[in-house]
Amino acid sequence: MSYRKLLTGNEALALGALHAGARVIAGYPGTPSTGAIESLLALSPPGVPVEWSTNEKVALEIAAGAAWVGQRALCTMKMSGLNVASDSLYSIAYSGVVGGLVVYVADDPGVSAGMCEQDSRGFALLADLPLIDPPSVAEAYRLTRLAFDLSEAVGSPVLVRLTTAIAHSSAPVEVEDGEPSPAREPQLLRDIARFTKAGAAICMQQHRDLIARLEEAGRWIRRAGLNELRLAPRRGGLGIVAGGVVNAYLQEGLAIATRFGLEKETVSTLAVRAPHPFPAEEARALLEHVETVLVLEELEPHLERGVYVEAQRLGFRGRIVGKLDGTLSRVGDYDVSHVVRGIAAAAGLSIPPDLFTPRTDAEILVAPRPITVCPGCPHRGTFLAINQAIRRLRYKRDEVVVTGDIGCTILGMNPPFETVWNEVSMGASIGLAQGYVHGGVKTPIIATIGDSTFFHAGIPALINAIQYQVPLTVIVMDNGWTAMTGMQFNPGTDEAQQPPGNRRVDLERLIPALGVEHFFVVDPFRLEETSAVIQKALTLPGVKVILARQECAIQAGRRGLRAGPMPVVTENCNLCKLCVMLTGCPAIELGPERVVIDPALCYGCGLCAQVCRRGGLAYERAGGRRGGGAEERRGGGAEERRSRGAEGRRSRGAEEQRSGGEGAL
Amino acid sequence: MRTDAVCDVFLVGVGGQGLLTIGELLAETAVALGIPVHFYPYKGMAQRGGLVKAQLRLGRETVGPNIPPNGADVVIAMEVSEALRAVRMLRPGGEFLLFGERWLPTAVLLGKAPYPATEAVLERVAAAGGRPVYIPPDTLPADARGPLPANIFVLGAAMGHTHLGEVIPVAAVEEAIRQRWPRAPERNLAAFRAGVMGIRNELHELHEFYYSDNS
Numbered sequence: 001m002s003y004r005k006l007l008t009g010n011e012a013l014a015l016g017a018l019h020a021g022a023r024v025i026a027g028y029p030g031t032p033s034t035g036a037i038e039s040l041l042a043l044s045p046p047g048v049p050v051e052w053s054t055n056e057k058v059a060l061e062i063a064a065g066a067a068w069v070g071q072r073a074l075c076t077m078k079m080s081g082l083n084v085a086s087d088s089l090y091s092i093a094y095s096g097v098v099g100g101l102v103v104y105v106a107d108d109p110g111v112s113a114g115m116c117e118q119d120s121r122g123f124a125l126l127a128d129l130p131l132i133d134p135p136s137v138a139e140a141y142r143l144t145r146l147a148f149d150l151s152e153a154v155g156s157p158v159l160v161r162l163t164t165a166i167a168h169s170s171a172p173v174e175v176e177d178g179e180p181s182p183a184r185e186p187q188l189l190r191d192i193a194r195f196t197k198a199g200a201a202i203c204m205q206q207h208r209d210l211i212a213r214l215e216e217a218g219r220w221i222r223r224a225g226l227n228e229l230r231l232a233p234r235r236g237g238l239g240i241v242a243g244g245v246v247n248a249y250l251q252e253g254l255a256i257a258t259r260f261g262l263e264k265e266t267v268s269t270l271a272v273r274a275p276h277p278f279p280a281e282e283a284r285a286l287l288e289h290v291e292t293v294l295v296l297e298e299l300e301p302h303l304e305r306g307v308y309v310e311a312q313r314l315g316f317r318g319r320i321v322g323k324l325d326g327t328l329s330r331v332g333d334y335d336v337s338h339v340v341r342g343i344a345a346a347a348g349l350s351i352p353p354d355l356f357t358p359r360t361d362a363e364i365l366v367a368p369r370p371i372t373v374c375p376g377c378p379h380r381g382t383f384l385a386i387n388q389a390i391r392r393l394r395y396k397r398d399e400v401v402v403t404g405d406i407g408c409t410i411l412g413m414n415p416p417f418e419t420v421w422n423e424v425s426m427g428a429s430i431g432l433a434q435g436y437v438h439g440g441v442k443t444p445i446i447a448t449i450g451d452s453t454f455f456h457a458g459i460p461a462l463i464n465a466i467q468y469q470v471p472l473t474v475i476v477m478d479n480g481w482t483a484m485t486g487m488q489f490n491p492g493t494d495e496a497q498q499p500p501g502n503r504r505v506d507l508e509r510l511i512p513a514l515g516v517e518h519f520f521v522v523d524p525f526r527l528e529e530t531s532a533v534i535q536k537a538l539t540l541p542g543v544k545v546i547l548a549r550q551e552c553a554i555q556a557g558r559r560g561l562r563a564g565p566m567p568v569v570t571e572n573c574n575l576c577k578l579c580v581m582l583t584g585c586p587a588i589e590l591g592p593e594r595v596v597i598d599p600a601l602c603y604g605c606g607l608c609a610q611v612c613r614r615g616g617l618a619y620e621r622a623g624g625r626r627g628g629g630a631e632e633r634r635g636g637g638a639e640e641r642r643s644r645g646a647e648g649r650r651s652r653g654a655e656e657q658r659s660g661g662e663g664a665l
Numbered sequence: 666m667r668t669d670a671v672c673d674v675f676l677v678g679v680g681g682q683g684l685l686t687i688g689e690l691l692a693e694t695a696v697a698l699g700i701p702v703h704f705y706p707y708k709g710m711a712q713r714g715g716l717v718k719a720q721l722r723l724g725r726e727t728v729g730p731n732i733p734p735n736g737a738d739v740v741i742a743m744e745v746s747e748a749l750r751a752v753r754m755l756r757p758g759g760e761f762l763l764f765g766e767r768w769l770p771t772a773v774l775l776g777k778a779p780y781p782a783t784e785a786v787l788e789r790v791a792a793a794g795g796r797p798v799y800i801p802p803d804t805l806p807a808d809a810r811g812p813l814p815a816n817i818f819v820l821g822a823a824m825g826h827t828h829l830g831e832v833i834p835v836a837a838v839e840e841a842i843r844q845r846w847p848r849a850p851e852r853n854l855a856a857f858r859a860g861v862m863g864i865r866n867e868l869h870e871l872h873e874f875y876y877s878d879n880s
Binding site for chain 1: 693735
């Protein structure tokens with residue numbers, strides 16, 4: 001049965017995998033790829049394990065293991081995740097697969113989420129793997145299904161790559177909801193020559209097999225007609241090679257260019273949906289037919305280089321227009337203006353310069369809106385405490401390096417905190433910090449990292465610091481969730497909030513077990529205590545780890561929890577604005593004489609009251625002193641696991657924060 | 666009703682305003698009517714208070730996610746300062762609906778950064794060849810429970826006061842609202858209808874000025 005449904009690219013890809021018979025699905029959250037597994041977790045298809053793994057490498061190995069016993073498996077990640085998984089990717093590519101293995105990677109040209117504009121097609125080249133690059137949401141569904149067939153037909157993992165503009169977009173998709181494919185019995189293959197890398201003979205044979213599989217994939221892709229060549233009736237015109245999403249702009253672009261004199265019947269096109277292996281035969285047929293070739297693709301000139309190679313083989317005498325001749329940019333995502341600019345350059349059209357050149361005299365007036373942490377975010381307390389501790393030790397702010405990491409904890413780089421100095425990759429804060437120490441920095445070094453990021457890649461770096469006894473202070477900001485990507489559970493999430501049967505890995509037990517001598521657990525909503533602990537840690541020798549623990553306010557708030565009552569603005573408030581200046585809390589507004597706290601936004605963390613110097617905000621935290629506050633834990637003393645965020649917090653019932661018409665943002 | 670009409674809509678505001686719900690409702694309506702649609706939301710990194718934008722492309726069977734600069738037929742802006750970001754997207758002659766809510770960033774609150782005047786925003790829209798339609802935030806109706814949902818009110822205003830109402834029928838959007846909140850659509854429907862109907866008579870003089878000038 002087939003029906004039309006509005007789906008996001010991520011949903012379409014996930015559903016495509018499910019309908020292709022994927023029986024094991026694993027990934028790690030990362031914008032813009034997160035929605036794929038989110039949608040499958042919401043569906044919870046019976047008999048199909050769907051999981052957020054500890055990191056992308058683990059996820060890929062899980063999917064590959066399943067594929068090696070003959071199941072179809074999907075693995076999902078953002079482009080940065082493919083870097084993490086790549087070590088295993090190359091090796092698995094050498095071995096090939098039995099069941100279909102599709103690796104979904106989402107690239108982010110135009111940078112919607114703040115990371116490198118990495119072009120994952122390059123990974124396909126490095127790993128000798130076929131890559132499919134669907135040009136639309138609807139094709140994300142269709143081509144993901146096809147990718148599993150390809151993977152099984154040639155015995156190779158297949159990469160499917162979406163970009164943000166497709167992964168996040170919604171469009172109608174023709175869904176074919178057939179009979180569920182029958183469950184497969186796992187087959188156990190013990191084949192040393194195939195599944196190990198023991199020795200040169202084995203590895204080089206696997207390399208030969210890998211190349212053969214890639215060539216076979218090329219023939220399969222050609223038979224399936226994924227790369228669509230349309231030659232114009234007349235020879236000697238313009239040939240356009242378009243990759244992935246750029247194909248979606250072609251029609252619109254050709255229509256505009258026609259207005260400026262392009263003769264449409266002289267235009268041949270090669271729509272590339274599978275850029276690797278490079279569609280050489282189609283490219284040669286195009287080159288033999290046209291005088292000028294225009295290559296349109298976002299990010300790196302992968303297709304364009306392929307065109308140059310074929311042009312050289314054929315002795316092509318015409319022009320090749322794209323990035324390598326400087327016409328188009330390797331930076332940012334594309335829209336139809338890039339297509340039109342390319343056509344104009346290739347076909348010699350003159351396009352009015354102001355056609356796509358916008359007025360910019362409006363946006364210069366925009367009030368800057370740096371992203372800050374949410375009302376009630378526990379990281380606010382940690383950033384304030386770090387700044388206070390540095391100040392109290394009489395250091396200037398630019399004398400104490402605070403390395404940063406991926407996730408919400410990086411928001412400490414922004415005002416009003418300006419605590420965090422740098423951001424590299426998952427877990428990098430702790431390694432970088434050690435480099436600063438070895439590099440001769442004499443002032444204390446602080447590394448900040450979130451809980452999910454610590455699980456993902458922070459633990460090996462901490463072990464390194466412990467082994468070499470590098471003096472530094474690591475602050476693990478544990479809010480119990482993988483928050484930045486939209487609240488996924490992670491190994492440290494409270495068990496009651498995880499799928500049934502999962503077990504929580506408690507950082508409060510894990511970190512001291514590594515051999516950290518000075519280990520502290522603090523409640524970041526207690527500013528003085530947290531700051532005093534950081535201050536102390538900065539003066540102690542060796543590796544110090546502070547676990548700043550308090551649940552993400554968004555997630556706790558969804559369960560009707562509050563940290564405490566809303567502070568009461570007293571007559572002592574003289575509108576000095578110190579609370580706004582230090583906390584930047586969006587729940588505080590300025591009234592005519594005093595500050596006003598928005599009850600719909602306030603989470604009752606009490607940090608504003610704690611930074612007020614004149615008693616302008618009265619706050620008493622419910623539940624009194626929290627047991628977990630500011631104490632040093634030595635050694636690996638096993639304690640009873642505690643449920644997160646239960647103490648010191650009273651439920652005020654689920655306050656409606658949003659009006660009816662607003663969706664979940 | 667012109668279901669064959671092509672219409673590119675650019676939406677801009679801040680997190681927490683429900684801007685994306687406007688786009689989703691329009692996209693769902695289009696699907697129900699069989700109008701080709703592509704909806705590309707951008708949420709940024711912020712849960713609340715950060716920039717939110719979205720692009721809705723109606724009427725083309727094959728269409729890329731991004732509207733080009735100078736390409737949007739209709740802009741729906743829900744925050745005065747962020748609205749300025751959409752001016753580059755507006756087609757000359759396009760309609761620019763501005764709901765005049767102001768979400769002040771902390772630096773503005775502290776007096777450390779300027780915030781644009783609503784008049785300045787509307788002037789830039791007009792200077793770019795756009796047709797401003799201004800909706801003062803105090804025209805948002807309230808009932809006993811408080812103000813009605815502003816985003817659905819703005820959606821109604823866009824349907825009633827831009828040519829979006831000619832591409833998608835008002836009744837079909839009402840149906841999408843009912844489908845989305847089947848148990849209690851009343852407040853949203855009230856907000857929507859108030860947006861469609863109620864504005865013309867309650868317009869701020871700014872709007873009178875620009876609207877009469879350009880239409």
